[in-house]
Amino acid sequence: MAAKAPKKGRFVTLEGLEGAGKTSCLHAVVETLQRRGLDPVLTREPGGTPVGEALRELLLDPRHRGMSAEAELLAVFAARAEHLQKVILPALERGQWVVSDRFTDASYAYQGGGRGIDSQRIAALEEWLQNGFQPDLTLFLDVPVSVGLGRAAARAGEADRFEQEEQAFFEAVRGAYLKRADDDPARVHRIDASRSPEVVASDVAASVESFVTRVVTGGTE
Numbered sequence: 672m673a674a675k676a677p678k679k680g681r682f683v684t685l686e687g688l689e690g691a692g693k694t695s696c697l698h699a700v701v702e703t704l705q706r707r708g709l710d711p712v713l714t715r716e717p718g719g720t721p722v723g724e725a726l727r728e729l730l731l732d733p734r735h736r737g738m739s740a741e742a743e744l745l746a747v748f749a750a751r752a753e754h755l756q757k758v759i760l761p762a763l764e765r766g767q768w769v770v771s772d773r774f775t776d777a778s779y780a781y782q783g784g785g786r787g788i789d790s791q792r793i794a795a796l797e798e799w800l801q802n803g804f805q806p807d808l809t810l811f812l813d814v815p816v817s818v819g820l821g822r823a824a825a826r827a828g829e830a831d832r833f834e835q836e837e838q839a840f841f842e843a844v845r846g847a848y849l850k851r852a853d854d855d856p857a858r859v860h861r862i863d864a865s866r867s868p869e870v871v872a873s874d875v876a877a878s879v880e881s882f883v884t885r886v887v888t889g890g891t892e
Contacts, residue, residue, distance in 0.1 A: 680763035681886060682805075683711075683879065684774040686848060687812035688841055689834055690819030691864045692871055693772055696812060699872040700770050703879040707887075712762045715772035717750035720757045726750040731831040738832075740786035747778055748796050755800070774806055776851050776859070781833070784847025785840045808882050810875055811852050812864035816841045 683700060685693050697713065704711045717727040726746050729735060751774075762769045775797055782788050814822075816838055823834055852859040860878050864871050 679766040681768045681807045681882075682759065682763060682771070683768065683882075684771045684776070684806040684809045685812065685875075686773060686776045686780070686809060686859075687864060688814055688816065688819040688845055688848075690822030691812035691814045692822075692868055693812060695868050695872055696810065696864075696875045697770065697772055699876045700810070700879050703876045704768055704770070704883065707880075707883050709768050709883075711768040711770050712758065713770050714754070714758055716754060716774055716777065717747055719754040719759075719771070720750075722753045723750035731833065733829065733832050733835060736832050736835065740782060740788055743786065744778065744782040744788055744793065744796070747782065748800060751775070751778075752800055755804075771806075774809075775801065776806075776809060776811075776848065779851055780844045780847040784843040784845075785836070787843075806858065808879070809859045810878060811848055811859050811861045812871065812875075813845070813848070813852075813861050814864040816845055818865050 685696055685700065687693055701711050701713055716723070717730055718724045726749060730738075730743065730746055730750075759769050759771070775793075778793050778797075779790060783790050783793050820838065820841065823830070849861075852861045862871060862874050862878070
């Protein structure tokens with residue numbers, strides 16, 4: 672069921688390609704919010720709930736590499752529906768800030784740009800499910816595809832279903848992310864993630880600090 676989000680808390684998301692460094696930056700966001708006396712909820716997509724985590728396992732499993740683009744998109748939004756109703760909206764209602772590793776921008780990037788699904792189809796699902804609800808701040812960690820894939824390949828463990836895609840797929844994903852950032856610069860802040868993790872995390876913390884200050888001083892709803 673679609674639901675309009677309350678505006679007591681704030682919703683911050685991180686987006687980016689594989690190898691962009693979202694994990695370390697998520698810690699920087701949480702630590703910045705905690706220093707400001709806030710109690711953030713850290714979550715992720717797909718996932719965040721038992722149903723969402725089960726769908727995440729299915730979506731990332733390399734055995735399902737032949738999954739249709741439409742099934743993939745619907746599975747992502749099914750996980751998101753549960754995530755919104757069980758985690759995100761209740762936390763915002765309690766006045767907490769929510770920090771999520773990915774949200775709907777990822778659907779436009781991966782299923783839209785990468786899989787080639789028409790953005791209007793994604794928008795229809797977004798409107799039905801989210802009823803206009805969007806993150807208050809999105810940090811897009813932008814990294815050249817070759818750099819991101821190189822970092823991802825250096826990690827231990829088997830590559831998941833998305834990580835096994837070709838470079839052209841990720842170029843299309845990055846292009847879709849860049850368009851999202853260009854279309855909504857007030858919400859989506861592009862951060863050059865090709866630099867050292869320490870420099871990137873510092874920029875992320877500064878962006879969050881600036882946003883919190885605007886909220887506290889009444890500069891944003």
